[in-house]
Amino acid sequence: MVDETLDPVANRRVPFIVTALKSFLLLRESWVGMIGAAIVIFWVLVAILAPLLAPFDPLATLAPLQKPGAVGPDGAIFWLGTDQIGRDILSRIIYGCRTVLIYAPLATLCAYTVGILMGLTAGYKGGVWDEVLSRTSDIILSFPVLVLYVIIIATIGASGTNIIIAITFASAPGIMRIVRGLTLDLRNRDYVAAAQTRGEPTWRILLVEILPNARGPLIVDACLRLGYVTITIGVLGFLGLGLPPPDPDWGSMIADTRQFALVFPHMSLFPSIAISSLVLGLNLLADGLREISLRD
Amino acid sequence: MNDASASTGTGTRPILDIRDLCISYFTRAGEIPAVVDFSLKLAPGESVGLVGESGCGKSTVAMAIMRYLGTNGGIVGGSIEFDGRDLTTMAEEDLRRIRGSEIAMIYQEPMAALNPSMRIGRQLMEVPLFHENVSEAEAEKRAIAMLEDVNLPDAERVMEAYPHQISGGQQQRVVIAMALLSNPKLLLLDEPTTALDVTVEAGIVELIADISKKFGTSMLYISHNLGLILETCDRVCVMYSGEVVEEGTVNEVFDRMRHPYTHGLFNAIPLPTADKNSRPLVAIRGQLPLPHQRPPGCFFGPRCDFFVEGRCDAQPIPMTGMTSPTHRVRCIRWEEIDWDNYAPDRKEREPHPPGEIVLQVEAMRKYYPVHDDSLLAIFRGDTTRQVKANESLSFSARKQETVAIVGESGCGKSTFAKVLTGLETATDGKIIFGNTDIGQIAVGDRTEGQLSSLQMVFQNPNDTLNPSQTVGSQIARVIRKFGVESDPDKIHDRVMRLLDLVKLPRDFALRRPRQLSGGQKQRIGIARAFAGNPSMVIADEPVSALDVSVQAAVTDLLMDIQEEFGTTLLFISHDLSVVRYLADRIVVMYLGQIMERGSTDEVFSPPYHPYTEALLSAVPIADTRVEKKRIVLEGQLPSVLNPPKGCPFHTRCPRKIGAICENERPPVHDVSDQHKIACHIPLDELKAVEPVFRLASDAPSAA
Numbered sequence: 001m002v003d004e005t006l007d008p009v010a011n012r013r014v015p016f017i018v019t020a021l022k023s024f025l026l027l028r029e030s031w032v033g034m035i036g037a038a039i040v041i042f043w044v045l046v047a048i049l050a051p052l053l054a055p056f057d058p059l060a061t062l063a064p065l066q067k068p069g070a071v072g073p074d075g076a077i078f079w080l081g082t083d084q085i086g087r088d089i090l091s092r093i094i095y096g097c098r099t100v101l102i103y104a105p106l107a108t109l110c111a112y113t114v115g116i117l118m119g120l121t122a123g124y125k126g127g128v129w130d131e132v133l134s135r136t137s138d139i140i141l142s143f144p145v146l147v148l149y150v151i152i153i154a155t156i157g158a159s160g161t162n163i164i165i166a167i168t169f170a171s172a173p174g175i176m177r178i179v180r181g182l183t184l185d186l187r188n189r190d191y192v193a194a195a196q197t198r199g200e201p202t203w204r205i206l207l208v209e210i211l212p213n214a215r216g217p218l219i220v221d222a223c224l225r226l227g228y229v230t231i232t233i234g235v236l237g238f239l240g241l242g243l244p245p246p247d248p249d250w251g252s253m254i255a256d257t258r259q260f261a262l263v264f265p266h267m268s269l270f271p272s273i274a275i276s277s278l279v280l281g282l283n284l285l286a287d288g289l290r291e292i293s294l295r296d
Numbered sequence: 297m298n299d300a301s302a303s304t305g306t307g308t309r310p311i312l313d314i315r316d317l318c319i320s321y322f323t324r325a326g327e328i329p330a331v332v333d334f335s336l337k338l339a340p341g342e343s344v345g346l347v348g349e350s351g352c353g354k355s356t357v358a359m360a361i362m363r364y365l366g367t368n369g370g371i372v373g374g375s376i377e378f379d380g381r382d383l384t385t386m387a388e389e390d391l392r393r394i395r396g397s398e399i400a401m402i403y404q405e406p407m408a409a410l411n412p413s414m415r416i417g418r419q420l421m422e423v424p425l426f427h428e429n430v431s432e433a434e435a436e437k438r439a440i441a442m443l444e445d446v447n448l449p450d451a452e453r454v455m456e457a458y459p460h461q462i463s464g465g466q467q468q469r470v471v472i473a474m475a476l477l478s479n480p481k482l483l484l485l486d487e488p489t490t491a492l493d494v495t496v497e498a499g500i501v502e503l504i505a506d507i508s509k510k511f512g513t514s515m516l517y518i519s520h521n522l523g524l525i526l527e528t529c530d531r532v533c534v535m536y537s538g539e540v541v542e543e544g545t546v547n548e549v550f551d552r553m554r555h556p557y558t559h560g561l562f563n564a565i566p567l568p569t570a571d572k573n574s575r576p577l578v579a580i581r582g583q584l585p586l587p588h589q590r591p592p593g594c595f596f597g598p599r600c601d602f603f604v605e606g607r608c609d610a611q612p613i614p615m616t617g618m619t620s621p622t623h624r625v626r627c628i629r630w631e632e633i634d635w636d637n638y639a640p641d642r643k644e645r646e647p648h649p650p651g652e653i654v655l656q657v658e659a660m661r662k663y664y665p666v667h668d669d670s671l672l673a674i675f676r677g678d679t680t681r682q683v684k685a686n687e688s689l690s691f692s693a694r695k696q697e698t699v700a701i702v703g704e705s706g707c708g709k710s711t712f713a714k715v716l717t718g719l720e721t722a723t724d725g726k727i728i729f730g731n732t733d734i735g736q737i738a739v740g741d742r743t744e745g746q747l748s749s750l751q752m753v754f755q756n757p758n759d760t761l762n763p764s765q766t767v768g769s770q771i772a773r774v775i776r777k778f779g780v781e782s783d784p785d786k787i788h789d790r791v792m793r794l795l796d797l798v799k800l801p802r803d804f805a806l807r808r809p810r811q812l813s814g815g816q817k818q819r820i821g822i823a824r825a826f827a828g829n830p831s832m833v834i835a836d837e838p839v840s841a842l843d844v845s846v847q848a849a850v851t852d853l854l855m856d857i858q859e860e861f862g863t864t865l866l867f868i869s870h871d872l873s874v875v876r877y878l879a880d881r882i883v884v885m886y887l888g889q890i891m892e893r894g895s896t897d898e899v900f901s902p903p904y905h906p907y908t909e910a911l912l913s914a915v916p917i918a919d920t921r922v923e924k925k926r927i928v929l930e931g932q933l934p935s936v937l938n939p940p941k942g943c944p945f946h947t948r949c950p951r952k953i954g955a956i957c958e959n960e961r962p963p964v965h966d967v968s969d970q971h972k973i974a975c976h977i978p979l980d981e982l983k984a985v986e987p988v989f990r991l992a993s994d995a996p997s998a999a
Binding site: 194198209 | 324718719739740742747750751752754755759760761762770773778821824828
């Protein structure tokens with residue numbers, strides 16, 4: 001006790017997990033954010049616990065065209081029915097969740113890394129750097145997004161990595177614009193001038209003095225963008241540009257079953273609900289975060 | 297002017313009568329009482345100053361009078377009677393009719409009060425058109441007449457202009473004209489000159505002081521600057537932590553102040569008539585209590601030298617009347633304290649002999665090319681123009697000396713700081729610092745030694761520290777970067793010692809900037825600047841954004857540390873009072889050029905450069921004994937893009953002698969070996985000029 005009051009700086013670092021938890025607890029203030037967080041956490045848990053939760057093998061052909069609640073051959077129940085080749089829809093949704101929750105964050109992260117680097121450079125360096133980077137992203141942004149995806153995937157082929165590349169290519173310019181705007185404001189702060197008069201290298205000014213102070217709006221935007229990317233992955237799957245079959249993928253599940261939609265609506269209904277609930281959760285979470293950041 | 301105040305309370309009905317007003321804000325954390333028990337009577341035609349530091353609730357009172365408290369604020373007690381009607385219970389509809397027509401408000405930022413997309417004439421004409429239903433022609437006539445009344449020359453041109461086309465001082469005059477057009481009974485002014493330059497401020501203050509005489513309007517003037525209150529008001533209320541602690545006529549409060557807080561305020565402000573050796577500042581210790589953590593009894597108790605336990609903290613302190621009917625104070629010990637023989641512990645400072653020359657600036661120029669891509673410019677084949685931010689600067693600074701660079705905004709003082717720190721490079725000339733010419737070396741090419749020996753303290757406390765890093769790690773970074781220490785434990789030790797040095801608790805090292813007050817952030821900024829053992833520190837307006845009581849403490853701290861380390865201090869400021877207080881030598885700049893330089897005493901007494909003379913006379917002084925010459929500069933600051941030929945000051949100079957000022961560069965008079973004045977007026981004539989300041993008791997010759 002005595003030591004602590006004398007020199008509280010001795011235990012210098014507060015563990016990151018503690019600060020992260022603390023900022024998460026702030027979310028309690030916003031019930032919208034809490035609902036969003038609950039939905040997102042639900043899907044994350046489903047993805048992690050997929051082998052325990054899924055009643056069947058998602059790839060196994062059991063009994064085709066079963067309605068929800070039908071009883072299977074060995075007495076097990078198809079809670080959400082089966083698809084046209086007899087695979088259990090519930091199990092496919094549960095496993096398909098893994099695909100989305102791996103590729104969506106990964107693609108968003110890649111897009112952010114590229115967008116942030118471009119935005120910081122354009123905003124801080126200005127001049128020719130700014131012209132080149134801004135015009136390049138203007139060109140990319142002038143394409144309709146869907147056309148861009150089709151062109152890229154059709155050129156380099158459909159695979160997990162290529163989905164990430166396509167999404168990065170299409171979203172980085174938008175992120176770059178946000179980061180550039182924030183950088184233009186932050187680079188005139190006195191603490192940046194202080195770092196400059198200390199002779200700090202440019203990369204350190206960008207990553208230590210500027211980027212951390214732009215994090216508020218970026219975190220909110222990242223949540224929203226994660227939602228868009230989730231939709232995008234669904235759309236790509238629907239268009240047949242997603243992961244190659246037979247891996248369960250929400251988008252391709254809807255695409256494959258759309259000709260049966262009138263007779264067997266459950267086959268495309270449940271994957272659709274899965275996608276929209278996850279996107280809704282992410283958007284609500286973003287709203288909650290924004291609400292909190294505006295309040296302080 | 298004092299007869300108006302004598303009638304307060306009796307006789308005529310007050311225009312504004314605030315009784316026991318309590319205002320609270322409601323937040324997540326609960327109710328925050330911003331104003332507790334505020335009473336004020338304002339007679340017709342009277343002007344009352346409301347003075348106090350930020351957070352004392354003075355702006356909240358003004359907002360409450362307008363009933364603009366926002367969704368989370370509310371009046372929880374008391375009444376505000378305006379012209380016999382209670383504003384606190386009035387319906388929205390009736391309030392709207394009163395706002396703008398019977399009560400008008402003038403804010404700090406004139407640009408925020410004007411619609412940028414409307415011509416000024418239109419905005420002014422709207423007032424009589426809306427409130428009095430007059431004809432267009434009549435409204436225009438009134439608008440022009442009012443613009444002339446607020447001393448705007450060329451009223452017709454201003455009517456046609458958009459707000460951004462006129463200067464800040466002119467904008468504020470337009471805002472005042474707009475407020476007066478509806479012929480209000482009450483005018484609320486919330487720091488109306490804080491955003492303006494001193495010489496511009498002087499003109500506005502003169503105008504405001506005239507308003508109540510000319511129009512019979514009552515005024516509530518809110519300011520943190522006691523000097524401005526003295527120049528504009530009849531009575532003054534001093535606020536502290538949500539309540540009035542002392543009120544009375546200006547003379548009563550300024551000459552016979554009885555509340556310890558008022559005393560503290562006066563002791564904490566530098567006067568342009570006194571320097572650090574003759575009248576050291578005394579800061580008020582401690583901090584303003586947070587609204588929900590006020591101490592029991594007297595709110596000033598914990599910071600007061602006369603606090604008596606059991607009496608001062610026993611029960612809430614009421615306002616008590618004193619011998620004069622208008623003078624009241626919120627202190628139960630006002631009769632016991634012997635103010636005449638009260639001498640706070642003032643630190644004596646020895647003037648130190650100047651050391652060897654550390655910085656030598658020789659004919660330094662800094663021009664910025666400006667690209668004009670307009671068709672006209674391309675047509676003329678003249679697409680680049682030069683902004684002459686610094687023109688032939690020459691001066692030197694010695695070891696352990698404080699050199700102040702004084703001037704209004706746009707005079708090039710900050711550009712000079714940028715060139716010195718290497719963020720920009722000089723166009724021409726030399727800056728010799730430690731035997732090398734660093735004028736052409738950009739910051740990236742400077743050696744570690746050159747970087748560490750030249751550090752900077754910044755102006756804005758909210759901007760000076762990186763908000764996402766702890767205070768300790770920011771200081772530690774400087775130590776590590778400049779290789780003062782490399783061992784983590786030693787770095788930690790040095791951070792602790794630096795915190796001690798700037799008189800902050802050691803556990804602040806773990807705090808983030810948002811957990812600190814403005815003054816504390818500025819102290820950390822000072823600690824950071826001194827962490828690398830610099831031989832010279834540039835301080836760019838380091839205290840101008842702080843409250844008066846904090847200013848004194850930070851100024852003193854800066855001087856203490858400078859003395860301890862023998863550092864040369866280059867102090868950039870527009871505030872001549874602070875400069876008089878701490879500088880050894882002064883450089884006066886105008887439009888990028890040096891007008892006058894010399895030791896502090898030389899600059900503050902004749903012969904003056906006419907610009908220095910105008911600057912000095914523009915400083916508001918919170919001392920009734922000082923008489924000063926009134927010089928209000930005509931016109932506005934010329935643009936640096938198109939500076940006047942000859943002497944840059946000739947467009948506004950009250951002592952201009954003729955065509956020579958417009959055509960030829962002024963010669964430099966050597967008054968003494970350090971004191972130089974650049975002016976066409978013969979030195980003998982300048983020497984004959986009367987001093988700007990005179991103590992009422994002094995004979996005119998003593999200066």
